[in-house]
Amino acid sequence: MDRLDVMRLFVRVVETASFSRAAKVEGVVQPTVSKHIAALEARLGAQLLRRTSRGLSMTEAGEAFYEATIRLLDEVEEIETRVGRGQLAPSGRIRVAMSAGFGRMHILPKLPQFFEEFPDVTVETDISDHYVNLIENRIDVAIRIGSLSDSSLMARKIGSGETALLATPAYLSRKGTPKIPADLADHECVTFVSGGSARPWEFMGPEGRVTIDPVGPVRTSDAEHIRVGVLSGLGLAQGPAWLFAEELESGAIVRVLPEYAPERHPIYAVSPGGRLQSSKVKVFVDFFAKAFARDASLRLS
Numbered sequence: 311m312d313r314l315d316v317m318r319l320f321v322r323v324v325e326t327a328s329f330s331r332a333a334k335v336e337g338v339v340q341p342t343v344s345k346h347i348a349a350l351e352a353r354l355g356a357q358l359l360r361r362t363s364r365g366l367s368m369t370e371a372g373e374a375f376y377e378a379t380i381r382l383l384d385e386v387e388e389i390e391t392r393v394g395r396g397q398l399a400p401s402g403r404i405r406v407a408m409s410a411g412f413g414r415m416h417i418l419p420k421l422p423q424f425f426e427e428f429p430d431v432t433v434e435t436d437i438s439d440h441y442v443n444l445i446e447n448r449i450d451v452a453i454r455i456g457s458l459s460d461s462s463l464m465a466r467k468i469g470s471g472e473t474a475l476l477a478t479p480a481y482l483s484r485k486g487t488p489k490i491p492a493d494l495a496d497h498e499c500v501t502f503v504s505g506g507s508a509r510p511w512e513f514m515g516p517e518g519r520v521t522i523d524p525v526g527p528v529r530t531s532d533a534e535h536i537r538v539g540v541l542s543g544l545g546l547a548q549g550p551a552w553l554f555a556e557e558l559e560s561g562a563i564v565r566v567l568p569e570y571a572p573e574r575h576p577i578y579a580v581s582p583g584g585r586l587q588s589s590k591v592k593v594f595v596d597f598f599a600k601a602f603a604r605d606a607s608l609r610l611s
Contacts, residue, residue, distance in 0.1 A: 314386065316346050317379045320358065323347060324376050325445045325582060327366050335446050387588050400590040401430035407452035409439045411533045411553055416608065417453065417598070424597050431590050439533060444582045450591050453598075454578045455550070462583040466595060469577035469602035470610050472551040475511070475566040481543045482564070488546075491520045491570055498545030499524035503531050511548040513570035520570070524548070550575070552607050577608065 311319065322332040323343065333340045351358050358372035368376060408417055413435055421433060436442065436449060444452060444463070458465055475488075488494055491513045501508045501524045508529060513520040526545045530536060533553060540547045541557065546566060557563035565571075579595040581587055587595070602608040 311346055314383070316350050318383060319343060319346055320350060321376065321379055321383065322445070323359070323366070324368060324372075329366075331446060335448065384588070399430055400428055400588075400593050402588075402590050403432045403434055404450045404590055404594055405434045405436055405448055406594070407436040407438065407442050407444070407447065407449045409453075409455070409533065410437050411439075411537070412453060412455065413437060415555065416552060416602075416605075420598065420601050423601075424594070427597065428590070428593055431594070433594075439531075444580070450581065450588070451595060452580050454580050456575050458578060458580065463580040464583050464587070465578045465580045466599070467576050467610065468579050468595065468599040469605075469608040470574040471577060471608060472574055473512075473548060473572050474551040474554075474568070475513075475546055475548045475570075476540055476551075476554055476558075476563050477546040477566050478540065478543050478562065479564055481545065482566070484543075488567055491515070491522050491567065494522050494524065494546070497526075499526035500536055500539035500545045500547040501526055501529045502533070502536055502547075502549070503529045512572045513567065514572050515570055519572075555607055577602065 319332065319336060322335055323329060326332045326335060329343045329347075330340050333343045336343070347359065354371075354375070356371040356375075357369050358375055360367045360369060406417070417435075424433075425431070436447060441454065442449065442452070454465075455471065485497055488497060491511075494511070499511075503509070508524060511522045511524050513522070528535075528539050528544050530539070533549065536547050536549050537553050539545070540554070540563065551558060551565075554563045558565070579598065581591060603610065
């Protein structure tokens with residue numbers, strides 16, 4: 311490995327907090343990682359990492375070297391992007407993590423316009439309805455919906471979405487329309503399941519938050535199955551309105567108890583923390599922030 315490769319390896323060790331995980335991400339064996347980090351410390355004449363039974367931590371010298379290395383690697387990537395092929399425009403591949411439903415409905419349809427503006431950028435999608443580790447999966451940016459629990463991420467709020475109670479007119483004609491959340495006890499619910507447990511439905515009433523445990527014949531961990539279940543008339547479901555955007559516009563799906571709708575959920579573009587965003591990631595995030603601002607169902611509240 312040359313010096314830049316070793317510096318990248320050091321950054322990977324710090325960000326994964328593990329020699330073995332860094333080795334897995336880089337496609338090498340753990341002894342190779344240990345050897346190169348030891349050689350780096352020997353060349354610098356300073357200990358960069360403390361190795362204890364509880365894991366890894368950086369020394370003061372390690373923190374200073376990490377910050378300087380991040381800046382240097384970002385500058386190198388920026389230079390390569392700008393100088394490559396003699397162009398100043400952003401270029402290269404972006405790996406973007408997103409959920410299947412949101413990507414299908416609100417990311418991929420907008421990519422033709424994005425490529426018109428940035429023809430030298432390519433987008434590779436990593437599809438999962440679960441949050442993936444950005445470092446281990448080499449993700450440049452992820453589109454995440456809802457509150458963020460990982461404070462180490464670099465996050466920008468680029469939109470928001472409505473959570474709505476939804477049903478077909480045919481279902482409501484057959485079963486009646488609920489007037490208050492308590493009426494849902496007499497209805498069939500298509501329920502989202504996470505970790506084996508049904509996710510409660512939340513509403514905001516005149517007296518504050520109301521929580522309902524939905525009961526029904528269908529439970530699923532997949533958002534697309536929720537959508538199909540509602541469209542098939544299996545019952546009501548509470549979920550993101552953007553998942554039903556076309557059907558809401560056509561009238562095939564209607565909102566139920568809209569006066570009890572909870573607060574809108576945030577939509578974030580998140581990147582690994584501790585580093586500057588490359589120009590290709592910046593233009594991608596800027597593009598979709600502007601695109602969502604033009605969409606009433608996704609714009610910031």
